[in-house]
Amino acid sequence: MSGDRASDKSGGYxxxxxxxxxxxxxxRSSDVESHVRGRLWQIxxxxxxxxxxxxxxxxxxLGCGDxxxxxxxxxxxxxxxxxxxxxxxAIRRAQAExxxxxxxxxxxxxxxxxxxxxxxxxxxxxxxxxxxxQATPDIVRALSRRADRMVVxxxxxxxxxxxxxxxxxxxxxxxxxxxxxxELKAIFAAAGWRxxxxxxxxxxxxxxPGFVYRxxxxxxxxxxxxxxxxxxxxxxxxxxxxx
Numbered sequence: 418m419s420g421d422r423a424s425d426k427s428g429g430y431x432x433x434x435x436x437x438x439x440x441x442x443x444x445r446s447s448d449v450e451s452h453v454r455g456r457l458w459q460i461x462x463x464x465x466x467x468x469x470x471x472x473x474x475x476x477x478x479l480g481c482g483d484x485x486x487x488x489x490x491x492x493x494x495x496x497x498x499x500x501x502x503x504x505x506x507a508i509r510r511a512q513a514e515x516x517x518x519x520x521x522x523x524x525x526x527x528x529x530x531x532x533x534x535x536x537x538x539x540x541x542x543x544x545x546x547x548x549x550x551q552a553t554p555d556i557v558r559a560l561s562r563r564a565d566r567m568v569v570x571x572x573x574x575x576x577x578x579x580x581x582x583x584x585x586x587x588x589x590x591x592x593x594x595x596x597x598x599x600e601l602k603a604i605f606a607a608a609g610w611r612x613x614x615x616x617x618x619x620x621x622x623x624x625x626p627g628f629v630y631r632x633x634x635x636x637x638x639x640x641x642x643x644x645x646x647x648x649x650x651x652x653x654x655x656x657x658x659x660x
Contacts, residue, residue: 446627452634453621457652458490458543461568464614464656465539468566470495474538477501477564479556480545484511484521491541492516499537501526527552531559540564547571547595558608567610567657571596573617573650598653605657614656617647 444450470476473496478487481500488511491498498519502508503526511521527549540560546553546569560567572579574595596604602612620637621630640646 443623445624446630448627449621449623449625449630452630453619453623454485457570457619457654458486460616460618460654461541461543461570462490462494464616464654465541465566465568467614468539468568468656468658470539470566472496475499475535477534477537477540479540479542479560480526480548481507481511481521483507484514484519486541486543487511487519487521488514488516492519495538499534501529526556531556531563534563537564539566539568541568543570544572546601547574547593550594550596553596553601554604554608557605557610561609561659565659567655569601569605569655569657571601571653571655573653574598574600575648576651579622579651601653601655605655606660609660610657611660612655613658614654616654617641617650617652618654619650619652622651 444453465476472494475497476491476495476499478484478491478498478500481487481502482504484500484507487498487500493516496518498516500508500511500519500521501524502511502521503523505523508521508523511519515521526545540563546556549556557567572593572595574597576595579595598615602615605612618641620633620640640649
């Protein structure tokens with residue numbers, strides 16, 4: 418999950434991750450990677466379906482990173498997929514593993530001319546916006562003129578542990594600065610989007626050891642279903658339509 422980075426330092430981090438592969442770079446346990454990415458990607462696809470994104474649609478993966486989500490999920494469900502990301506290394510990996518109906522290019526997504534894009538049935542922004550926090554209002558406003566729907570995955574910025582971790586060197590290197598939920602919903606509304614679906618999900622931060630994941634996985638659905646305990650979840654997923 419990536420996109421434009423706010424600084425050369427964080428851009429370098431994501432270039433290194435692109436060379437290595439985001440899954441390997443971001444997770445301590447392959448079990449956690451498989452569970453978190455696979456499950457959240459599938460739920461994002463289900464949200465798109467609930468919004469009415471057609472199977473013959475043309476979709477955008479903005480901040481596509483190394484193309485894993487686009488190649489493994491989007492390209493298997495939609496007619497055409499476009500991916501954009503700042504990291505040249507990530508785009509090279511995405512292109513090397515691309516499917517026939519997916520195309521990728523590197524671009525500065527803060528300075529990008531969104532008016533040059535075609536009209537999309539949906540735009541997917543998977544863990545991208547908090548890396549371009551200052552530019553987020555302009556980006557989602559521009560997308561309101563280029564996409565019929567939007568599916569957004571973002572870290573839960575209301576999570577106290579998450580906010581503390583963002584002061585650590587590893588999180589700073591990655592340019593992590595998550596939104597609080599009300600803050601992001603307000604940005605969407607001001608840009609002309611209606612939050613049609615909102616779900617808080619996933620008990621496991623990327624650094625979770627495999628044995629902790631295996632111990633806690635059985636209770637994750639109950640945590641997510643609780644209006645009180647789901648504050649412990651790490652991810653917000655949004656399904657957005659024009660207001």
